[in-house]
Amino acid sequence: MLQFLLKRLIGLIFVVLCVTFITFILGYLAPGDPIKTLLGSHFDPITYAQLRHQYGLDLPWYQQYYNFLVGLFHFDFGYSFHYQGRAVLDILSSGLPISLELGVWGLFLTILIGIPIGIFAALRANTWVDTATMGASLVLYALPTFVLAVFVQVLIVSIDGGTGVNWPVAGWGNNWQYTWSDIQFKLAPILVYAAISFAYFARLSRTTMLEVLRQDYVRTARAKGLRERVVIYKHAFRNAMIPLVTVFGLFLGLLVIGVFFIERIFNIPGIGATAIQAISDRDYPVIQATAVLGAVAVVLGNLISDLLYTVVDPRIKAE
């Protein structure tokens, strides 16, 4: 088992290196001279050279990459090209807790809502309940986040108009606080954000649960005289959980991408919004940092997935 994990770890490190390299190279090849942009049209060569040196742009590319990597290890993403003198980390830090809050809730709801709904549908397979929940899940899953968000916003607007309730359409409350006003701001974006992943999990849970319920060992459990609840939640679910655990890394990826769109639509000042701003500002270090963070999150997710997998499936230990 340890060997399996080690192999995976090495693979993941390789992937992270490639990701950082690609991100770096793209930034390196980026058009335009950031120093010139910073200094404007009038600059003197000395300041130019100084700034170039300060940003390390006069070094050969492999050295820059090395510095980039080293910086990453220290969570130093370099300095912004747009906001002179500000560290990228500084720019991102205000948005990070917000995006994290969004992400954590997304994760939480996905597991807490998605899986039970899937199991519920599996236990009532082929009834109208099953068709209805799976149909709804299909729609939620197929829709892009931003489209769903738009529909929800229009819904809020019409509810506001119709009932006079002044539910906000955009914006974010205070970080990690949940007064009524905070909830008003946060409920819609969090639900929309989680919708796609929990729809996906609902469908997956249903499929795996159905698959498991068909297995012989479930019949054996019943033949032993175990109560139905035990058969389903202990014997069946424990097995159904295994494929769910393996997709954990993948769905973390969904969440990462969702951040960009949700923050744009609901006007939430997280790192997604910062990144989009950086794109129009051509602030490459910020863009790079965000990309690396996103990719690392996915890679971490995969690692957690692998770890969990070894825990829940005893057959893996044999490898």
Place this chain on the structure above:
Amino acid sequence: MTENLLEVNNLKTYFFTRGGVVKAVDDVTFVMKQGETLGVVGESGCGKSVTALSVMRLVANPPGKIVGGEINFNGDNILEKSMDELTDLRGSKISMIFQDPMTSLNPVFTVGYQIAETVKRHRKDISNDQAWKRSVEMLDLVRIPDPKRRAKNYPHEFSGGMRQRVMIAIALACNPQLLIADEPTTALDVTIQAQVLELMKGLSQEFGTAVMLITHDLGVVAGTCQHVNVMYAGHVVESAPVKQIFETPAHPYTVGLLQSIPRLNESRDARLTPIAGQPPDLTNPPAGCPYAPRCPKVQSRCRQERPELMPVGRGEQVAACFYPN
């Protein structure tokens, strides 16, 4: 007269599918005595497995449903019991083992746990330690070597034959009165088959457990059973002590079955004598005797009336035939 352990009367189990209603078990009646080993034989699809599942009420619903009859176990009708009473019965008074040992054990729990679980379920006052000890005892009883260590292993760490023994251990852990074994050795190698059957025979004798052994292999029956039911197309067509089934089979189907077994002492040129024809379509069984289309002794009466199980004049032997041998 000792009360029968199990009395199945006019059991009907149908499957309601899109292609029609499959009458898998269509009016089956038989009894089992305490401690007796009953063999249930017949070809695939004759209803033997479904009968067994019906006794445990494990028939998948949908699409299956027990639509008629009664199953009396120790005098009580199982079909009228509540879910709670039923789950109390399963695993403690009546146990079942299945055909494929590779998939019948839950892969994520240890073998010891799966045995102990049964014990804990049915003996309320037992502690975890005691249940585990019983687990190890059972593994020893079914001759798993080094049972203390092996109890902590997972099913995938055992071979097919050993897994089947584990199944037997689970089934017998609470000392049931009846063990139903649905083709327990079909998926195993021949040599392992013999070992497992030996084990079952020994244990049933030691603990006085009645065994309903379902198989399509007449050889297995000959070595282990005291009484035999022959089933065809959802009916019991003959029921007799094992000696009589082999020496003086009454129903033409039984005769045909015995004749179709290739024997070691036949000459190499002798042709095999299979039974002509196909089993009937269970969604649309013919009127009259289900075997009539293939029976060499068929008469016009056979096609119109369905024969009931009647004594043939040799002790307990009964056959559902108007013209038994």
Place this chain on the structure above:
Amino acid sequence: MDTKDTNTDLNSPGAVVPDAAPSPMQTELAIEGGEEVPILGGQEKEQKKSPTPFQDSLRRLRRDKRAMVSLGIMIFFILLPIFGPLIYTHIGGTVVSPTSGTISPAAYHSPFHVELDSQDQGPSAQYWLGTDAVGRDLFARLMQGLLISISVALAVEVVDVLLGITIGVLAGFYGGWIDQLLARFTDIMFAFPGLLFAILLTGIFGYQADTIFSKIPIIGANGNARLILVSLALAMTTWPLMARYVRGQTLQLKEQQFVEAARTSGTSNTQIISRHIVPNLFSIVIIAATLNISGTIIGEAGLSFLGLGVQPPGSSLGLMINDALDLTQTHPWEVLLPSIVLTIIVLALSFLGDGLRDAFDPRSKD
């Protein structure tokens, strides 16, 4: 989730786990299958030639109502942007506009014509679906946006299929370093979640692409220059998955007996690949492609939504949504229109994909 290039439905061929082979697909495609043609009483029926499994699958597909309806919807949305504008620009009489003088429908029904006097109007006789914040005809913009979506989807899919099949077959058939390379490449692409890579690429090279590609006639005009970059970016993220599916299928096919038979009769590797393996890839490729198209359309819309795709004055479904986002409270119609159309297309493609999968691989049914 805004890109469907990673089809994560467990039932789909190739599923999620990188090294899993796809679910077993019917491999009888190369062998002529027979089907009994029931001869109904009282009707003369000449013995038909037994249909191939492919025709069988087509028949199954035709019977799937949901898939057929979806197919119809897709055909509508493909024909609309191609022929629609041709007709629309001739409907309606001349109109006197305060800012532009007398204009014909060719002008005011164009997706680029700004009419500041007719901002944010609802559907009317003149503007069938209303106008946007700067007075552009929404119907025209919708059709233009659909045209973009389809063009990008087509371009990306062609690359996806060609590259995916080539590399996938080579990786599956020959294994070795090609296979290793594909595996590493796929791992890396998977590490960039969804659109992240495309966002990165278009975010960094977007402006450059605008200037370079706008020189290209027709395609480069009207803010569409960047689409080449967008297509490239999306193609790069989708082909590894297609290659993975194809590789898996190739691996399976390679072990089939008919390949062994071909080999023993002396067929060269190239012939085996072209005659036996590639034709059997059809079903998996078409299913994957349909689902990928859905992902590409969403991807392009998403990128345009973020301002990284089509630039003004161009039109894209995503751009239309972005433009109208701030007007949700006052003019919800403007944001709902492109959203609903996008939803319909995505759902239709989803159902079509499901239908194709059921038709071509019935074993994948629950």
